[in-house]
Amino acid sequence: MDELIERIATYNPKSNSKLIRAAFEYGARMHFGQYRHSGDPYFTHPFEVAEVLANMQLDDATIITALLHDTIEDTGSTYTEVSDLFGREVAELVDGVTKLTNLQLSSSETKQAENFRKLFMAMSKDMRVILVKLADRLHNMRTIRAMRPDKQVQKSRETMDIYAPLAGRMGMQWMREELEDMAFHVLNPDARGSIMRRFLRLQKESGDVIEKITGDIRHELAEANITAEAFGRAKKPYSIWRKMQEKDQSFSRLSDTYGFRVITKNEADCYRVLGVIHQRWRAVPGRFKDYISQPKSNGYRSIHTTVSGRDGKRVEVQIRTRQMHEVAEAGVAAHWSYRDGVRVENPFAVDPGKWIAALTERFEAADDHSEFLEHVKLEMYSDQVFCFTPKGEVVKLPRGATPLDFAYAIHTRIGDRCVGAKVDGIRVPLWTRLKNGQSVVIMTAEGQAPQATWIDIVVTGRAKAAIRKSLRSEDRDRFVRLGRELARVAFENVGRKATDKALMTAAKQLRLEDELELLARLGSAELQGRDVINVLYPEASISEDVIDGAAAVVGLAPEQAFNRASCCQPVPGERIVGIAHRGKGVVVHAIDCDALIALEDDSSRWVDLHWHAGNHPAIHTVSLKVTISNDAGVLGRICTLIGEQKANISDLRFLDRKSDFYSVLVDVDLRDLEHLHAVMLVLEADSDVASIRRYRDLDRKP
Structure with a gap:
């Protein structure tokens, strides 16, 4: 703890070391007697998370939150107690991290979309919650070998799909690369081992390439009388593997396996260094990006160029100032960085409030969960390209975007009427992938309408949503007829009937307007029959680790x-x-x-x-008031439906009997709220159930 406090004092001499030490002692006391899978005392984990954030030079509140981030979740600590001891700001942050821990981001698509919404709400409230969560995941991945093999795979897949891209989107490229590489080690150890062996063989054959090329760069800078730092590194195995997959090339043919950085004193020197590099080595066409004049939305600024270096080897060189480098390393976290006891006023650091507002602006326009997820994944996972309209206006698009995406980015009407495009004055097919700095002209015609094949051409959520909307409107009747037949088959496969009420219930759960919209999406292949079945009749699965x-x-x-x-x-x-x-x-x-x-x-x-978080046994009795048709076999079917959800009926009482309807009070033993919703949903979908609600009686003795 003394070393951690000393480290914090080096960048923030005004830090409240007493409060940090108190948080350390409180966290150690609350976690006393708890152990990790490795056998280490549990509190070593929060402490390591705090060290990660201290290395990022973050503020006291974030460091204290790291030390306490599991107390409310895993100990007898409460929000009120943390607030009284360490202040409301810390309590809010700890509570935010606790809620994020409970989000199942890799669950089914509908639930995943809802949980991503909660993730971005937490980000908009205070970005430091995400920084603590990312540092938490980083340390868990560093110690993942102590977990069961199946848990290692689950955590690594979630890290690769969600946390690594999120770290990259926030500008923390070093963290993204480390998370990816550790997940890669678990998910594909043979591929990673192969790349490492080839690296060692290459190093043995050609010597220390990094030291040689770094020396060449430093020599050229000295000759030009430019004061700057230069250093190089081998790229991470996963980064190399991804490029091999994208370019469909073997390791021996892959060129830029090394990366070099030059850190200058000012922006003007960045362009002087670029001139020196291009004079000394031949630039590779199409491999130049100027993120200084066109910064990324997370504040990243740098010049990237790839040149044919020593012995013809291609190397990438990144050129930036010291302040740009700090943002490149810390990303959005640079907003909370301290130096000499005060917040660093870095002109390139993005205001997190504005950043998250820009990130979420288009999400809320999504009509349903699938469109929302498309927006999220594009924003989180895609690098951007910058193209120009004929008037010189910049249009930001994800990597891989086409002229059709460009057209829809300008206006939906232009996209719908698009018949062709010119890129840099040359007529190109609509499926052409756009590159940085290209000028695009869209040609339109009255009477043109979106084609079904366009869905496979575009990559942006906005374009896909607009095309689908147009196609749904044009072919709605045909899709509804086809969807009804697909629904009938899907329901029959599980021994059910696709009644209007069942379809309406499923539509409501999928946040669609009505059953006709559900059928139209089934017919247009935007929804699968199994999606509808899973919503109405989910299979209940209980983990072996059941809470006492x-x-x-x-x-x-x-x-x-x-x-x-x-x-x-x-x-x-x-x-x-x-x-x-x-x-x-x-x-x-x-x-x-x-x-x-x-x-x-x-x-x-x-x-x-x-x-307590986790899987609970089905011992929690809930009373349900169900009104059903007074027909032969209905009550038996209702009991069967409850049983199929693996819920036990502990009591059943008739409240009211009429000639056409019964009101029945059913006591059901359940695991949790999700289990309750599953039981109520499957009953509500039955055509003989007139109503169902949870029954609460204040006259019962507490």
């Missing part, structure tokens, strides 16, 4: 017992609060339980609680 029912609630004092309130019957996944009762321990209520109104003024009895 007696330890389901976090926040109780040692040996303190609890009971679920009978009035509101809370289940895992719901927000809860405890009420202390003399002789009864703590009674757990749902946060919206009406019984709590009478206890509002008796705050001394309230206990801050939350459910």
Whole structure:
């Protein structure tokens, strides 16, 4: 801890070392007795996360959050306690990291889209939450070998798909590369090992290429009387592997396996260095990018050029100033960097508020979860190219974009009427991939309409959404007829009928307007039959690691017992609060339980609680009031549907019997809130169920 505090003091002499030390002691005490998979004390993990962020020269609140980021989640600590001890700012950050930890970003597409929305909401509230989460994932990946093989693969896939691209999108390229390479080591160890062996063989054959080329660059800079730093490195194995896949080339034919950087004193020297490099070595056509005059949206500025260096080897050289380099290393995190006790005023650091606003601006325009995910993945995973309109206006597009994407980026009407394009004055096919700095002219014609083949040509979410909307409108009736047949087959495969009510219920769950819209998307292949079936009849799967029912609630004092309130019957996944009762321990209520109104003024009895994260056993009884048709076999089918969701009926009582309908109170034993929703959803989809709701009775004794 002393070393960490000393390191922080080197860049922030005004840091509150007392508060940081108090956070260290509090975190160590709360995690005492807990161990990681490796056998190390658990608190070594939060401490290592804090060290990662200290190396990024971040503020006290972020460092303290790192030390405490698992306390609310995994110990008896509470938001209130953290707020009282370390301030509301830290408590909000710790709470934000806790909520992110519970997001399943690699789950099914519908849930993934909703969780990505929550991720970006957390980012917009305070970007430091994401910085702590990324540092948390970085240390977990560094120690991943202690986990079970299946968990290693799961975490590595999630890292490769979500966290590494997010780090890159935030400008922290070093973290992206390290995350990718560690995930690559787990997911494809043979490929990584092969690249490492070839690197060693290449180094043995040609000597230390990095030192030789760095020496050449320094010599040329000295000859031109330019003061600058120059250094080089071998590119990460995953970066090389990705280029081999993209270019369909073998390692021996891949040219730029080394990268070099030149750090100058000012912007003018960047262009002087570029001139020196191009005079000394031959530039490779099409491999020049000027991110100084056209910065990336995350603040990244640099000049990139690839040249044929010593012995004809192609090498990439990046040229930037010291301030640009700091942003290139820290990305958006540069906004919170400290030096000499004050925030660094780096003119190139992007205001995180503006950055996240620009990032999320187009997301909210998405009509459904699939379009939202398209926007997210394009923004997170794609590098950008900058093209120009005939008037000289800049249009930003993702790498791989076509003239059609360009047309739709200008206006939907221009995209719909596009019949051709000219790039740099030459007529090109609509599927041509655009490059940086090209000028694009779109040709249009009245009466032209989007073609079905255009979907495969464009890459932007905006273009795809506009084309689909036009195609849906034109072919809607045909798609609805086809979709109805596809739905019938899909439902019959699981022994169900595609009734209008079942389709309407599925449409509601998929956030579509109505069942006709659902059928149209089925017919146009935007939805698969299994997507609809999965929404209505998900297979319940329980992990072997089931939480002990007696330890389901976090926040109780040692040996303190609890009971679920009978009035509101809370289940895992719901927000809860405890009420202390003399002789009864703590009674757990749902946060919206009406019984709590009478206890509002008796705050001394309230206990801050939350459910333990993980898989709970199906022991939480919930009462459901179901109104069903009074027909033969209906009640039996309802019981069967509940059983198919792996939920047990512990009691069943008739409340009201009419000639045409029954009202039945069914007590069902469930795992959690998601299990409850699955049971209610499958019942609601049945055509003989008139209504279903959760039954709560304040007259029941808590």
